[in-house]
Amino acid sequence: MSEAAHSSVQRREIAVDRVSHRFPSGLLAVEEMSFKVQPGEFVVIVGPSGCGKTTILNIIAGLIPKQAGTVTVGEAGPKAGRHDVAYMFAQDALLPWRRVMDNVLFGVEVHGTARSERDVREQATGLLAMVGLQGFEDAYPRQLSHGMRQRVALARTFLMPSPVLLMDEPFGALDAHTKLMLEQGLLRLWESSKRTVLFITHDLAESILLADRILVCTARPGRIKSEIPIDLPRPRSIGALQNDARYHEYYRRIWGELGTEMEV
Amino acid sequence: METGAKKHDLLALYAGRLAILAGFCLVWWGVVRLGWVDKFFVSTPLAVIDFLVTHFTSQIVPNALNTLLATLIAFVLSGAFGVLAGLLLVELPGVKRLVDPFLTALNSMPRIALAPIFILWFGIELASKVALAFSLGFFIVLLSTFAGIRNVDPVLLRLSRSLGCSPWQQFTKITLPWAVPSVFAGLKLALIYSFLGVVTSEMLASKLGLGQLIMYYSGLLRMEAVLAILLVMAVCAVALTMIADRIEAALLGSWTESAQSARG
Numbered sequence: 001m002s003e004a005a006h007s008s009v010q011r012r013e014i015a016v017d018r019v020s021h022r023f024p025s026g027l028l029a030v031e032e033m034s035f036k037v038q039p040g041e042f043v044v045i046v047g048p049s050g051c052g053k054t055t056i057l058n059i060i061a062g063l064i065p066k067q068a069g070t071v072t073v074g075e076a077g078p079k080a081g082r083h084d085v086a087y088m089f090a091q092d093a094l095l096p097w098r099r100v101m102d103n104v105l106f107g108v109e110v111h112g113t114a115r116s117e118r119d120v121r122e123q124a125t126g127l128l129a130m131v132g133l134q135g136f137e138d139a140y141p142r143q144l145s146h147g148m149r150q151r152v153a154l155a156r157t158f159l160m161p162s163p164v165l166l167m168d169e170p171f172g173a174l175d176a177h178t179k180l181m182l183e184q185g186l187l188r189l190w191e192s193s194k195r196t197v198l199f200i201t202h203d204l205a206e207s208i209l210l211a212d213r214i215l216v217c218t219a220r221p222g223r224i225k226s227e228i229p230i231d232l233p234r235p236r237s238i239g240a241l242q243n244d245a246r247y248h249e250y251y252r253r254i255w256g257e258l259g260t261e262m263e264v
Numbered sequence: 265m266e267t268g269a270k271k272h273d274l275l276a277l278y279a280g281r282l283a284i285l286a287g288f289c290l291v292w293w294g295v296v297r298l299g300w301v302d303k304f305f306v307s308t309p310l311a312v313i314d315f316l317v318t319h320f321t322s323q324i325v326p327n328a329l330n331t332l333l334a335t336l337i338a339f340v341l342s343g344a345f346g347v348l349a350g351l352l353l354v355e356l357p358g359v360k361r362l363v364d365p366f367l368t369a370l371n372s373m374p375r376i377a378l379a380p381i382f383i384l385w386f387g388i389e390l391a392s393k394v395a396l397a398f399s400l401g402f403f404i405v406l407l408s409t410f411a412g413i414r415n416v417d418p419v420l421l422r423l424s425r426s427l428g429c430s431p432w433q434q435f436t437k438i439t440l441p442w443a444v445p446s447v448f449a450g451l452k453l454a455l456i457y458s459f460l461g462v463v464t465s466e467m468l469a470s471k472l473g474l475g476q477l478i479m480y481y482s483g484l485l486r487m488e489a490v491l492a493i494l495l496v497m498a499v500c501a502v503a504l505t506m507i508a509d510r511i512e513a514a515l516l517g518s519w520t521e522s523a524q525s526a527r528g
Binding site for chain 1: 419420444
C-alpha cells in the first residue's frame with residue numbers, strides 16, 4: 001500500500017566475491033567469502049561470534065577498507081556515506097539532544113532534506129506509528145526504554161529511501177519480547193518497500209522469521225558454510241511459524257550446521 | 265495536590281536552612297556572651313550586621329560592584345578564548361602536540377605567583393585582576409572544551425560516517441552539541457575561579473574591590489568588618505553559581521542531566 005511512497009526506492013544487488021580480511025593483529029577474520037544478495041531479497045547471515053560477520057558488513061558499507069576480493073553494491077564499489085546504502089547498528093546511535101522526531105529526520109537531513117519539509121515529516125510520523133511510537137515524537141531519547149530507542153533508530157533508517165539496508169544485529173541487545181515486537185515491525189516496514197537487506201544475527205529464530213535466504217558462517221576465519229533458502233509464506237508472524245512444522249525443521253537444520261562450528 | 269506538596273517541601277527546606285543559620289548565629293553570640301571566646305577574635309553577629317548596614321552604600325556596594333565587574337570581564341574572556349582555543353587544539357592535533365608541555369606548565373603554575381607580574385604590567389586597577397582571573401578561567405574552559413569534543417560517542421561518529429556527514433555537518437550536528445554539557449561545566453567552574461582570581465589579585469594590590477577591603481580592615485584588626493566582607497563574598501559566589509545553574513537549565517533543558525544514560 002505504501003509502495004507508492006517508496007517508489008523512489010531503486011533496486012540494487014550486493015555482490016561479495018572472494019573477500020578476505022586480516023586484522024592488524026594478524027588475525028584472519030574473513031577468508032575468501034563470497035555471496036550475493038538479489039535486489040529486494042532479505043538475506044540473513046548467522047554465525048558464531050567472531051566469525052567476521054560485522055567485518056564483512058563494515059567492508060560492504062565502506063567503513064573499513066577492503067583488502068582482497070571484490071565487493072559491489074549496485075554498480076559501484078563500497079564507499080562510506082553512499083546515500084543508497086543505510087546502515088543500522090546494534091546500538092541505537094540516537095543523538096541525546098534531539099527529540100524523537102528530529103532523530104528520525106536526522107538521516108534524511110544529512111542527505112539534504114530540510115527538517116521542516118512537510119512531506120518528510122508526514123512520512124516520519126507514519127513510520128513512528130508503524131513501529132508503535134505514536135505520541136512519542138517530542139520525547140527525548142533518555143525518556144525512552146532501550147527497545148523504544150531502537151525503534152526510533154529503525155524509523156530513522158527506513159525514512160531514508162536507500163534501496164540497500166545493512167543491519168548489524170540491530171535487536172541483539174534487546175530482551176526477548178521487545179525483540180519479537182521489533183522483528184514484526186521490521187517485517188512490516190520491509191514488506192511495504194522491498195529493499196535489499198543484509199542482516200546479521202546469531203539468533204536462529206530471528207533469522208528464520210526474517211530471511212528469504214540464510215547464509216551460515218563458519219567460525220573464524222569466516223567463510224560461507226551453507227546457504228539455506230527459507231521457503232515460508234509471507235507475511236510471516238512468529239506465532240504462526242510456531243505451528244508450522246517447516247519452521248522447526250529449518251531450526252533443526254541450521255542448528256545442526258552451526259552446532260559443529262560452536263562446539264556446544 | 266502534587267504541586268502543593270512540592271511547595272510544602274520547598275518551604276520546609278528553606279525553613280531548615282534558615283534554622284541552621286540562626287542556630288549558628290546563636291552559638292556564635294552565646295560563646296562571646298559567656299566569655300568563652302574573646303570578642304576581639306570572632307566579633308559578634310550584631311557587630312557584623314551593624315557594619316554591613318552602616319557601610320553598605322559607602323563601601324560594600326562600590327567595592328562589590330568593582331569585584332563583580334572584573335569577574336564578569338574575566339569570565340567572558342575566559343569563555344570566548346577558552347572555547348576557541350579548545351576547538352583549535354582539537355582541529356589541529358599537530359599544534360596540540362607541539363604546545364602541550366607549555367600548556368601544562370602554564371596551567372600548573374601557582375597563579376598567585378603571577379600576580380606581581382600582572383600588577384607591574386597592568387597597574388592596580390581593573391586590568392591586572394582581570395588578567396589573573398583570566399589566567400585561571402581560560403585553562404579551565406580550554407580543557408573542558410577539549411575533553412568534551414574528544415569524548416564524542418564512537419557510535420555517533422560511526423553513524424556520521426555511514427550517513428556520509430560532511431566534516432562541517434559532523435562538527436555542527438554531532439561534535440559540538442555533544443561537547444556542550446562539558447563546556448558548560450567548564451564555564452561554571454571558570455566563573456567561580458574568575459571570582460577567586462579577582463579577589464586574590466585585589467588582596468595583593470588594588471584600588472577597589474572586596475579583596476582590597478578585607479586586607480584594609482584586617483590590617484586595622486577590625487574583625488566585624490572582615491567577617492562582614494567575607495559574608496558578602498559568600499553571597500556573591502552563591503548568587504553567581506545560582507545564575508549559572510539557571511542559565512544552564514534554561515539552555516540545555518531536559519537532555520543533559522541524564523545524557524549519561526542515553527550514552528549507555
